[in-house]
Amino acid sequence: MSSQPEHPTLLIPGPIEFDDAVLQSMSHYSESHVGPGFVSTFGDTLAMLRKLFQTTDPASQPFVLSGSGTLGWDLVAANLIEQGESVLVLTTGYFGDSFADCFKVYGADVTQLKAPVGSRPQLPEIEKALKEKKYKAITVTHVDTSTGVLSEIEQLSALVQKVSPETLLIVDGVCSVAGENIEFDNWKIDGVVSASQKAIGVPAGLSISMFSGRAMKVLEERKTPVAAYFASMNNWRPIMKNYEAKKPSYFATPSPQLIHALETSLKQILAAPVSERFAKHAEVSDRIKKAVADLGLKQVASKPEDQAHTMTAIYLPESVKATDILPALAKKNVVFAGGIHKEIAPKYIRFGHMGVSVLDPKRGDVDRAIKALQDGLAECGYQKA
C-alpha cells in the first residue's frame, strides 16, 4: 500500500511517479550541510553514482548540485569550452536546439547537425562533419524529451574515437540516465549531464552529472577563467571530492533533503544489476509501442532503432486534438504531456514510462495508461482505420 494520497498517475517524461520511501526521505529532519551525518550521506551518494554510470575510473568526477537539469548545460559550456572554440551539437529535437543556445551564450562556435523531426543525424554525416573541422566537443541528446528519439552513444563514440579522438564526447542524459544503458568508461564518454526527476526517480531540484578525467584535465588546462560562478566546476570540484572523502567543506549550501532522497533512490536502483533495470525499461517500452501500433498510431521517432525506452511520443489521429485527448485522459486519472517540438507541437502527445511505474507491476500504471489511451481515443471519436 502506498503512503501517498490518491492522485492522478503522472506519466509525462518527467517528473515521474516517485517511490514512497524516496518521497519520505524528502521530509528528513534538518541537518547541518557540514555535519558528519549528512557528509556521510552525500559521500555515499556520490560513490553510488559512479556505479549507476558504470565508471570505475577514479579520475571520473560526479557533481550533484542544486538546480534544474538545464544547469548541466551551463556546467559543460562554461567550464569545458573557451570563447571561440568549436562545438558540434547533434540535434534530435527541442533539447539539442536549447543546448546549442546555451553554448552560444558562453561564446562557443556552434555547428548543429539537425535531423528531420523524428530521426537522428546519421553516422556518415557526423563523420563528414568531424573531418571537416576540429571540434573541442561533440554533444548528443541521448533521449530527446521533445521527440522520444534515442541516439546510439556506443556507435557514436566508436566513430569519434576513429575520426577525432581528441574531441570530448558529451551526452545529455536528462531523459536517459537510469533508464537507458550508459557505460561511461567502456564508451569513453567525457561527460553526462542529467537531472533527478526522470529515471533516477527523485523530485526535481538536482543537477546530476559525471565527467571524465580527461574533461577534468581540459578544465585544469583552460587558458581563460571559467565563465560562471555558481556553475563553476572549479568551485564545486573540491567540495565534491571532500564530500566523497567524508570531509566537510563549503562552497554553497546543498539540499540535504534532496540528497537523502537521491541516496534512497540510488540504493533501490543498485539493489539489482543495472542491466536488469534497463532490460525492464526496454521490455515495458516495447509493450507500450506495440499497443500504440495496435491502435493504428505512429510514433514521432519513426524507426524502431531510434525509439527511446523511457518515453513514447505519439502522433495523434488527424481527427483528435491534443486539447481533447489530454483532458479525456486526465478524467481517467492519467496524466500525459502535450507536444513541445515547435514544428509539430499540437499534433502529438508524450507518454513517459520510467522508474516505479515501469518496475513495480503491482501499481498497474502502464496497463491503466494504455487502457485510458484506448478508451480516451474512442471517446474522441477515433476508430482504427
Next chain:
Amino acid sequence: MSSQPEHPTLLIPGPIEFDDAVLQSMSHYSESHVGPGFVSTFGDTLAMLRKLFQTTDPASQPFVLSGSGTLGWDLVAANLIEQGESVLVLTTGYFGDSFADCFKVYGADVTQLKAPVGSRPQLPEIEKALKEKKYKAITVTHVDTSTGVLSEIEQLSALVQKVSPETLLIVDGVCSVAGENIEFDNWKIDGVVSASQKAIGVPAGLSISMFSGRAMKVLEERKTPVAAYFASMNNWRPIMKNYEAKKPSYFATPSPQLIHALETSLKQILAAPVSERFAKHAEVSDRIKKAVADLGLKQVASKPEDQAHTMTAIYLPESVKATDILPALAKKNVVFAGGIHKEIAPKYIRFGHMGVSVLDPKRGDVDRAIKALQDGLAECGYQKA
C-alpha cells in the same frame, strides 16, 4: 507533538529547524510542473513573496529558481552588470568577498569597501566612494553569516538616493529575509537575493529573489547579451510572470516539492503581520545576546547596532577551543556552527536563531541552547572572570 523523529536541534545560521507541515510538504506526491494544480501553487507562492518583501509595485519581479543561495549572485552579476561596469561591494565578512568574486567572474570592475572584522563600512566612507566614481550598482550583505554583522539598509538607501540615485541598490538577504525587516518599496531597493533554508524556513534548494521594475529596465536595456544561460533572467522572467498569472510555461523544470514547502512556509509567515515576526526575532536575539554577555563573552559584531537578529557570532574564551565546545554542545543535542571568517575562524562559534526555534516557545530550543552553552563552557573549564 512533532512528527519528526528525535534529532539534535540545529541552531546554525542555516539550514534551520523546519516546521512539521513544511517538511511534510516536501513529500508531496508527484505533479506535472505545467499542470493546473502545481501552476496555481507556484503562482500563489510568487504572489505571497511580494507580501514578504513588502512590495506592492506591480513592476517588482520575484524569481524562485532551483539552486543554492549563491545562484542569486550570478543572477545579479550576469544580468544587471555588463562587462567593465563598476560595482561597489560593501563587505562585512566572507560573503561580501565571495559576492565580489562572483562579479569579477562576469567581468565587472569591482571596488570593495571592507570594514574591519566585526564592523561595517560607515556611511561617510560610502558617501565618499559614491562621489568618487560612478557605480552601476552598490551591494550590501544585510546579515553576513560569517560575522553576524547587520547592515542598515534604510539609511544606506537614503544615502544612495541622495548621492547617486541612478546606482542600483542590491541586498544580499540570504541570512535576513523573513528574519529582519526589509521594506522593498519604501527603501527603494532594486534587488534582494536570498535562499530557502534560513529565516524563510524551507529546506535548501531554492534561490529566492525580488527585483525592482528599475532593475528589470536595466536588464531590458543591456547593450550586450546576458552572460549566463540557466541564470539568465531573460529565460526565467516570462516563466515567472506566467506562473503568477496561472498559465503553464517552461524553461527548465522547477521543483514542485520545494515550491509546495515554500507555499506552506509563506502561508505560516503571512498568517500574522510580518512586523510581529521581525519583532519576535529581535526579542529572542536580545535575550541570547544578554546571555552571551552574562557569560562574559564578546560578539564578533562589536557594536549593538551592528548585531544581526537572526544569528550571533560569539568569540570563545581564550582557554576554550571550538573543537572542544562544539562536540560538547553536540553531546547535549545542540548543533552550533564553527567560524568561517578566515581571519578569525578558530576563535569563534555561530548560533543561528531563526524561524520555528524562535517563534515557537514550546520547542524550548533557544533556552536549551543557552543552557547547553553555559554548561558546555563550564565543562571545558571556563569560568567567567
